[in-house]
Amino acid sequence: MDSPWDELALAFSRTSMFPFFDIAHYLVSVMAVKRQPGAAALAWKNPISSWFTAMLHCFGGGILSCLLLAEPPLKFLANHTNILLASSIWYITFFCPHDLVSQGYSYLPVQLLASGMKEVTRTWKIVGGVTHANSYYKNGWIVMIAIGWARGGTIITNFERLVKGDWKPEGDEWLKMSYPAKVTLLGSVIFTFQHTQHLAISKHNLMFLYTIFIVATKITMMTTQTSTMTFAPFEDTLSWMLFGWQQPFSSCEKKSEAKSPSNGVGSLASKPVDVASDNVKKKHTKKNE
Amino acid sequence: MDSPWDELALAFSRTSMFPFFDIAHYLVSVMAVKRQPGAAALAWKNPISSWFTAMLHCFGGGILSCLLLAEPPLKFLANHTNILLASSIWYITFFCPHDLVSQGYSYLPVQLLASGMKEVTRTWKIVGGVTHANSYYKNGWIVMIAIGWARGGTIITNFERLVKGDWKPEGDEWLKMSYPAKVTLLGSVIFTFQHTQHLAISKHNLMFLYTIFIVATKITMMTTQTSTMTFAPFEDTLSWMLFGWQQPFSSCEKKSEAKSPSNGVGSLASKPVDVASDNVKKKHTKKNE
Amino acid sequence: MDSPWDELALAFSRTSMFPFFDIAHYLVSVMAVKRQPGAAALAWKNPISSWFTAMLHCFGGGILSCLLLAEPPLKFLANHTNILLASSIWYITFFCPHDLVSQGYSYLPVQLLASGMKEVTRTWKIVGGVTHANSYYKNGWIVMIAIGWARGGTIITNFERLVKGDWKPEGDEWLKMSYPAKVTLLGSVIFTFQHTQHLAISKHNLMFLYTIFIVATKITMMTTQTSTMTFAPFEDTLSWMLFGWQQPFSSCEKKSEAKSPSNGVGSLASKPVDVASDNVKKKHTKKNE
Secondary structure (H helix, E strand, O other): OOOHHHHHHHHHHOOOOOOHHHHHHHHHHHHHHHOOOOHHHHHHHOHHHHHHHHHHHHHHHHHHHHHHOOOOHHHHHHOHHHHHHHHHHHHHHHHOHHHHHHHHHOOHHHHHHHHHHHHHHHHHHHHHHHHHHHHHOOOOHHHHHHHHHHHHOOHHHHHHHHHHOOOOOOHHHHHOOOHHHHHHHHHHHHHHHHHOOOOOOOHHHHHHHHHHHHHHHHHHHHHHOOOOOOOHHHHHHHHHHHHOOOOOOOHHHHHHHHHOOOOOOHHHOOOOOOOHHHHHHHHHHHHHO | OOOHHHHHHHHHHOOOOOOHHHHHHHHHHHHHHHOOOOHHHHHHHOHHHHHHHHHHHHHHHHHHHHHHOOOOHHHHHHOHHHHHHHHHHHHHHHHOHHHHHHHHHOOHHHHHHHHHHHHHHHHHHHHHHHHHHHHHOOOOHHHHHHHHHHHHOOHHHHHHHHHHOOOOOOHHHHHOOOHHHHHHHHHHHHHHHHHOOOOOOOHHHHHHHHHHHHHHHHHHHHHHOOOOOOOHHHHHHHHHHHHOOOOOOOHHHHHHHHHOOOOOOHHHOOOOOOOHHHHHHHHHHHHHO | OOOHHHHHHHHHHOOOOOOHHHHHHHHHHHHHHHOOOOHHHHHHHOHHHHHHHHHHHHHHHHHHHHHHOOOOHHHHHHOHHHHHHHHHHHHHHHHOHHHHHHHHHOOHHHHHHHHHHHHHHHHHHHHHHHHHHHHHOOOOHHHHHHHHHHHHOOHHHHHHHHHHOOOOOOHHHHHOOOHHHHHHHHHHHHHHHHHOOOOOOOHHHHHHHHHHHHHHHHHHHHHHOOOOOOOHHHHHHHHHHHHOOOOOOOHHHHHHHHHOOOOOOHHHOOOOOOOHHHHHHHHHHHHHO
């Protein structure tokens, strides 16, 4: 006899993302596109380019996981229902009289609701990616982590901006994993280990717990207007476990670092064991720059 | 009993592109490569790089459609006959004594003939792409349009120039769909709807009519030295139907546009209903820049 | 009855690359990553990015050949043993106390041994690529050359630096094929023709001879501190055979070259027949810049 908690988690895991959660995801993605400089005017001037950008934001995770698994990246275009839904939301958002959608979206409760529902879809995407990768490579847990991460994240939008010339990758950007990237990677690892029976928890319970976690942190970040939830304590512990018992910068390394021109990153690294707090301080400084 | 017109169209649709139309297509593509600055000297200095560029121009559409359908992009290299033909044309064009090929190509009738025949291959590529995509996604009409457009167009050459550092994508370039891109998209849409039985016209008749259209417009553009045939009346009507009943720039949008720094595109958008002529004027101005 | 030579070559061709030759290959690749400016500090700051870069260097050839044959590029992640080995070498190299690995690698005999063993793996990769391509396209010799070249080379690391913003492709870089690229292409051509029965030599003998050649040239280059072994005599002969009987710059070409702005390449090309020595001189000058 399942507990009420178990039944709730099971019912939750069987919820379909279509249509309401998908609508929220498309809305948040399209609003992100609309907020880019010049996007509204671009939609009038070249609607096809604007529509394509919006589709890339809405379906980017799936496209990337298709590329990584050598499936046709255009596969998402065959799902006419979702394409129609996303296109309608793009059309309404960009071309609504008096820009009603943007005005409605500017209210915080609306943003909280939409973002919360979008975070729910993140869980579904990660789980879908992990399961899909397992069908290709049974017990290939590294592949499963990678595909879950790809499906839940938003890397492909950077590529799209690179192609359009709006983005020049700096060394620093590649280094600083954004909060969504970190939380998606965490989820991907967790669900992979659950799938390979290394975590003694049922999938629906894990989905429920993980979703509550990411929705709660997202809403907290939006209400307190913090740009990122810091994983610093967790990262520092992990760093200490993996690297902390070593001294990274002995004298010969300092010499070689002095020779090779640092790109602005090298000079800030420090001995992890005795100056772990310095690491946290320097990370916070770099994030606040 | 078919009419003579019908028999003509049927015979036309059964024409093989090999070898004469393919030769014309390869010749036009290789001459386009040769006209790039420094290309002739590059061929002497690094023939492999020059040959690779020429192959990319000759087979670019097929490569792109392979990438989009997760087929091996090197598939074109397995067709030894066409590769040999294209390579011979590259070799002769770049290394002919006294540069005879370029001199011969500088005469307008030769260019008209070659370009006209190349336009015929465009039709065959679009139809091939649409049919091929249909074998993957039965009735996936969006995929069919995309693959037909990819096969008939020349997007991959931009990518090749990007990799070589000769091209930095500006926001504007992505916006302005070139005339070949527009006409290929139009053909792709038409043939997709014919394939899905939405247009009551037989395939061979449509191929015949579309080919006459694109060959005639191409030759007209070359003889009158117009850089592009304007679709403006058609585009304006479509814009009016889709967007015209709205007012794009209400006061709140103007405020948000004033805040977000425009990238040079936004400032030129205008209300479509009452200033459609301004749109046409501004498009012409931008094209003439 | 096979000769002792034949038995030696056969035994050599049956040697497994795992684990010692693979370790050498991973070590050389990871040390190449470590020598990039700021890499050591990056490993402390963002280990995932550093690990990913190292994996790209270790498995880049396989990833590229997967992309070209529409196989999942993440396939290498399913081979847990090799991933574990490469990751261990990355970990030990970057995080060893007192940087012992880098110190040990700074001794020339160690570098010679590791680089020599890495060159042996190059042969195995080329042969593997050629055989694999043949399974896709029977007798598709151009595809076989391309896949053999991709597997043995290091093109994908340029792409990785492009994405990170550390590399802006100049026209010149694309022109100058590096020595590893040239020697890999040569090997790929040779093994393809052996596979298609155009060379009357057994595979194990060819593998033995080619490996001796590339190991010997690599060690010679490293001990004499020459940056590249010149193929100039061979290239000049080939140029003369293919292009030498022509005069590349007749008067009309000179006029067209004068019109089109040269990108710095064109002005250095010269008539190959009577100034072949000038070509060699100019190449050496350009390499020494």
